[in-house]
Amino acid sequence: MTTGRPAARRRPPAPPRKGRLRRLGEWCARHFVVVLLGWLAAVGGLHAAQSAFGGSYADDFTLSDSQSQQGLDVLRAHQPDRGGQSSLVVLHDGQQLSGHQQQVATVVKNLGGLPHVLSAQNPLTAPKPQADGTPSAPLSPVSPDGRTAYVTVTFDENPASLGDGYLDGVDDAVEPLRQAGVQVEYGGSLGELARPEAADLASESIGYGVAVVVLLVGFGSVLAAAVPLVAALAAVLVGLSVLGLIAVTTTFAQVSPTLATMIGLGVGIDYALFLLTRHRQDLMDGADPVAAAGRATHTSGRAVLVSGTTVIVALAGLNASGVGFIGKLGAAAAVTVVTAVLGALTLVPALLGLAGRSLDRFHVRTPVAEAGADASGGFWHRYALRVGRRPWRYLAAGLVVLAVLTVPLFSLRLGHIDDGADPTSYTDRRAYDLVTDAFGAGVNGPLTVVVDQSGVSGGNRSGLDNRVSSALKGLPGAAAVSTLQPTQDGDVLTATVIPAERPQSAGTTDLVHRLTGTVLPQAVAGTDAQGYVTGTTAGQTDFRDIVAERLPLIIAVVVGLALLIILTVFRGVLVAVKAAVLNLVSIGASYGVVVAVFQWGWGGPALGVSGTVPVESYVPMMMFAIVFGLSMDYEIFLLSRVHEAWLRTGDSRASVAHALEITARVITCAALIMVSVFAAFVLSSNIVVKMLGLGLAVSVLVDATLVRLLLVPAVLNLLGSRVWWAPRWLDRVLPHVHAEPQPVPDGAATDDGGAAPGDASGDGSRGGADAPAARKSGPRNRTGSDPPVA
Template sequence: MTPTEQDGRQEAGPGLGNELSGPRPGPGLLFRMGHGCARRPWRVIAVWLLVLLAAVGADRAWGGTYKDDFALPGTAAQTGADLLDAHGGPAARGVPAQIVLSTARDGADGQNAQDGLGAHREAIDAARANLATLPEVVSVADPSATSGTMARDGRTGYFTVRFESNPARFEKSYVGLVDEAVAPLRADGIEVEYGGPLGQLARSGGADRASEAIGVATAVLVLLIGFGSVAAAAFPLISAVIGLLAGLAALGLVAAQVSLAAVSPTLAVMMGLGVGLDYSLFLVTRHRRLLRDGADPAGAAGRAVATSGRAVLVAAVTVTVALAGLFASGIGFIGLLGVAAATTVLTGALAALTLTPALLGLAGRRIDRFRVRRPVDEPDGHADMWHRWAAAVGRRPWTALVASVLLLGLLAVPTASMHLGHVDAGAAPAGSTERRAYDLVSDGFGPGANGPLTVVATLDRDGTTAQERTEIAQDLQRVLARTPGVASATLPAPTADGALLVSTVVPAGAPQDRATGDLVHRLADRTLPDTLGPYGATGYLTGLVAAQQAFRDVLADRLPLVVGLVVTVAFLLLLTVFRSPLVALKAGLLNLVSIGASFGVVVAVFQWGWGGSLLGVDEPVPVESYVPMMMFAIVFGLSMDYEVFLLSRIREYWLAGHGDRESVAAGLASTARVITCAALIMTSVFLAFLLAEDPVVKMLALGLGVSVVLDATVVRLLLVPATMHLMGRANWWIPGWLDRLLPRLDPEGAERADPELPRRATEVAEA
């Protein structure tokens, strides 16, 4: 043993010795907090209910709405959009959405289908006038007034409706107003479907609510099986739900000040419910063990918060730090998604550390009332299956290590072919108005019409003659039309003030196709500069597809920076907590391996299409550009939950004076059941969101669910103990100078360690 290790054990030794035979040291802050909450449960519960009511009331009164803001200042796509806003007038201002009309499919019959839309001029004019009067509408262009919005056969066309703000965030009742406005069309036998953000608004949203209900119901079932009693199972659920509701209300107030993405509430629910249940579960498990060892309820609650509660605190901070690392992307949209997730993580941790001990104190020794099976807590005795598992891993660490690495490596193989992009409406649920609109446009105009590109060319109004402007426009159209991957390009038209030339380019492929992304780069990097440069003009490629491509490029460039920052900060935090460079480094590397495996599953299912139809995604789609970065931050943070909890127990046994082999086996046996139960709960919460209508939510749900399963089984139950067995005493080695430099943190309260540790460690070692 190194001098540093001896010093560390000597520091921890008096605390452990006092617990076992001498006077007990003064209670720490977390112990006093947990003990106080347990002694005054009604006061704590009342405070939480008052805070919740106040937060919900404030959210109802002053809370904001959620909307996607993909603005990327400094990019060509954003510059082009800003120029159109400044010079294009109402026809270019606002958020566009399509209302697609057709007489070519269901809804049109007989003579109507043969006549095409031209035979319905009166109904089209009436609908246009009605739409123009709706709130938030800036302009309406009907198929006959706008070039390129009427199919060649005349049977499919679309209104381009521009709104002051994103209609996807309007109240659902707005769809009813649009239905009334287009009623003359439907009455005249025309099929009408809503595309773009208006189609997103028309989604039912019921699947998301069903996902939340299924997640909660599954969590209840796992808690009942894991704890064996209704009362014990109810406490984590009550704590998690109250913490989640408070976090969502706080998030609504944040949304009033900044632009939070539309997926923010869903992400917040997934994270808040999952970690809230896990954190409370850790505390309840330790509390029940202490009760069984003879502690009084208030004292047991205080010691649970002083031990497992410290691990919860470190885990919550680690998750928050990982999510805060998303701001390193330089994109506010991504960073604020991290804020949304971190908000409910922090409120969930706060509820676990205060509300859970209050509920435990209220229950007293009646925590096992209304039993559904024999109550269980931390394992006790070498006959337990987890003790036998820990002993087996210790006997064959190389086998466990090699098998785990091979499995994770095999799952990670598809990651090498990951294609980032944007999932378009072609992946929307079959039968939805958004999907029908997409299909109608694809059939009538080609798939590229669902994601047209806009070319904006700047001109010198004082120095450019009308003849030169015409020459530039004709030359630009000719070059654009001949560019590989372009289906059509309109003749560039000047804006009202003559400052810009504007052309619409329709790609040959769908918006999410890899070829469309290549076309965006080809036009922006070569075609526009080469064509406009000789005229002294500058071209910008803008529009939704161009903005999404710029977004993807920025994310791809910044992903290594985010990964490096999050891993470094997590390494430093674990190094400070556990005072072991090798343990901290191993944790970071193993987390990266498990994240790579979960990425591989996402690529195989969504991009390769392996089983995607079972999840409601009928065709292969690219991986949404921001999903890998979000998954990395969330998964890295969540995996630290289990890492901190497991390593804390191992270190606790080691500080009690036991050898490396005995400490690893005893720590694994003590935490395996609760980690497995917690992982089942979090996985059920995540996978329940596979029922959501949004393919991106499905993508996140699958990736996060798979990552939790792999992390709690392959990594935590095999890789971590195997590597720690192989490293032996090196696990807790630290240079003396580094030990003196680092501040001292104790996540598990080793100074108040469990007095049963020596006996349990010996039993596991003997197994």
């Protein structure tokens, strides 16, 4: 008899670890009280901090390499009291202003004594035009009838960025004239400071109200409708407070908080909706609420992370413009995208845990699941099969509609919208009208010619003066030109050019280009002098030129980054190219609608726009980055389901039909909400906000209907399995990232603790509503390698 060591006891296999997102979702659902209190504290605490210490918003930007900024720097170096940013304080009285000389003198003195003011010029003591009509320097700031005049106030920085407290000092300074019955209005940047704060509460309320209706109709459940709304609102409030605190250290554009609100509400509701849809399906299948919240966070939460990252990357691509003003607009929008993602991954599971099994208890109609029990008989399934049978027909029909909408794009004119398009309730609009009536529209956008002759010897300066003066005489597009005047040190010559047209007109833009491109270069040719055109209007023209020049670069950067993300997630070259091309087509259509409405005037007056206006120079750039990022939400949501079904079945047409069946209702509902949120901002008094609101609403509508539900299924059916092809070397180089967990065989353990029986997707969704059970490895792609399985 032999003895040996006792057999080693075999340890049972350790249970597989759950994924981080699933653990996060389950923890938030189980400890919903802690999470909800944390979010309440964040909303209240950050809002209080922002109210006490937050910064302000102003359209303040510098273009260091532009000729207008270089001219301003030259002027500032040689005559500091003129080397700043000027604004007009416009005075108007039914009688002669000369009867208020004492009050005018007092007001000018008061204005000159304010902080940040370099100079303030008394219009009643300015030189008058000569008897023969030739203007002297400067042009007369008093109208021929003597009833209107303007005080030119020069600041050492943009007055719009000085805060409401500074405006109180300006109001006190002009009070003597107002007490005397004289109308006083502020123009330019000072007028922007005096504008009422653009809260756009009406727009936000309307968009929010429409979202409530859409969610109630789409889901039938009161509590289910409340979850996305509460989560999105909390995320936006936190994001806006954070943005206000960041504004202490840097200056964001005035439109930044409105833009952040638009994007935050839109993506916040969308992201919460994606998680809610998965969670409700699991509840209907009998899952525990905490486990269902964890699965929803693990599955749709991944899609939210990928989508949110894509939006942020697209917004970050705006920095490729090299213009800090535009890059900060993207950063402002990205703040609420980040908080929306955080809200979806933490607050939504907590709200779902709070609701428990009572999520559908209070309903206005019978709640419906994510997909019908019979995935082969639903409307969207039949529709997708119909598209699959005639893909060319549907593709051609969609492209024709998009082509018609895109036609106006070819007449796009970028520019800067002047104060004449603002509501008459704004002081800068009233100042604009007074100046236009008394002096002509061009006085609202004067140009300052600066000739640096510091490198020219004294004997040659007289000849240079004559050459520049002759070049400025009879200048096409100019209503008046003052005589050249030297600065105090004699090294710089300056003159004021008054355009014949308003600042936003194409004629004024052409005048700036004519001065900088031909007139001044020819006048100083052969000398060591250098000519510039500066002033607010010249700076805006330079800004417009830089944006137009760099827009193709922005498009290339954003498209390239989005292509890389889609390629990394789905590992298919053609699917990434398809996403980029179709998104470009839909964005072109939205551009066309914006041009037709605002530039052509088709419906502009009905939207509260006074006349026709150019498209604000940075709007197309912002629209492109935002829309391209947002469209990836629906792209990833749909493609992840197509890819999941294709990995299980290898049937391209059936995969498209299955994915459309289970996502079309959610995509339609989410798109209607986002369209309503964006479209509501058309009611804003800010024309740039109107443009962005209309453009984004049209983009989402086109993307979620023509593109996502028509063109994408048609293209996927035409390409078949080739859409997922990628060369071997690219497959090896790209990191493995999945929008959602990949399918595994029935009963196989996952990193989330195992799939439920009959659950092929690992997300807890019902097997009867999904495609056939998963294969062991899925179909092979064209490289011969198996698709990655998470």
